[in-house]
Amino acid sequence: MNHWRKDIATWRSGNTLHLSVVFTWHLTKAAQLADDFRRDHKTARILAGGPAVKLQGAPWADETPDTTPFDVLAMHNPCATFTTRGCPNRCPFCAVPKIEGPLRELPTWKPAPTVCDNNLLAASRTHFEKVIDSLRPFPACDFNQGLDARLLKYWHVDGLLSPTDPPSDSPSTTPKTPPPPKRPSTASPPAASRNDTLASTSSSASTIPPKTPTTDSKPSGAGASDPTPCDSSPSTPPNETTTSPRAGPKPNSAA
Numbered sequence: 001m002n003h004w005r006k007d008i009a010t011w012r013s014g015n016t017l018h019l020s021v022v023f024t025w026h027l028t029k030a031a032q033l034a035d036d037f038r039r040d041h042k043t044a045r046i047l048a049g050g051p052a053v054k055l056q057g058a059p060w061a062d063e064t065p066d067t068t069p070f071d072v073l074a075m076h077n078p079c080a081t082f083t084t085r086g087c088p089n090r091c092p093f094c095a096v097p098k099i100e101g102p103l104r105e106l107p108t109w110k111p112a113p114t115v116c117d118n119n120l121l122a123a124s125r126t127h128f129e130k131v132i133d134s135l136r137p138f139p140a141c142d143f144n145q146g147l148d149a150r151l152l153k154y155w156h157v158d159g160l161l162s163p164t165d166p167p168s169d170s171p172s173t174t175p176k177t178p179p180p181p182k183r184p185s186t187a188s189p190p191a192a193s194r195n196d197t198l199a200s201t202s203s204s205a206s207t208i209p210p211k212t213p214t215t216d217s218k219p220s221g222a223g224a225s226d227p228t229p230c231d232s233s234p235s236t237p238p239n240e241t242t243t244s245p246r247a248g249p250k251p252n253s254a255a
């Protein structure tokens, strides 16, 4: 699941060079790429974005737009997705509150196994359960930014332990591993306290056990129907020509 580019994402449309810069220590290199592109293209236009640009700006760019028609996250990692942006907390060391503001739940997202939400457990139960449903096609998933143990509730645990869809290439009705045993009812907290926050640690990765395959269910609430082809390159937006310069290394598909 680690397909991160780990560098500046660059792509070209016509005479425009797009740069998405995540880390501030890549800004010098981004400026150099922009200079190189201008030297080689007389009518060059440079568009820059990403967290580093939002934090420190990009005076070397012609524009730093807030939105783009490109799936920029896929340029960094085709297996990654966001289902929320922002965070309700304001940790002093963190750039998320400055860049993204309060938590907001996205109405749709691309189903993908690397979930990059800054604070997924701060989302509503309805949203969280839709996210879990969208992850069912994947045998494992990575909550890339971690899960806030202080917010963990019993229904989060229920969702994280809930079954996945059977592998699409395996019509067998025999799961590889049995579903997890249900908690004894005597060990369950009273209904009134099931929404209480668990005082336990959380994991940033979850391997969801398979369920007994009975249906051919699809992700819900996510606006797409198939698992992300993580070994493929990001798709080219319509009416655009995406070519090199790809100045950074290719996506790290081997990591």
Ligand code: SF4
Binding pocket: 087, 088, 089, 090, 091, 094, 095, 096, 097, 118, 119
């Ligand atoms: S994303 Fe994490 S580190 Fe940043 S403000 Fe939210 S809880 Fe704090």
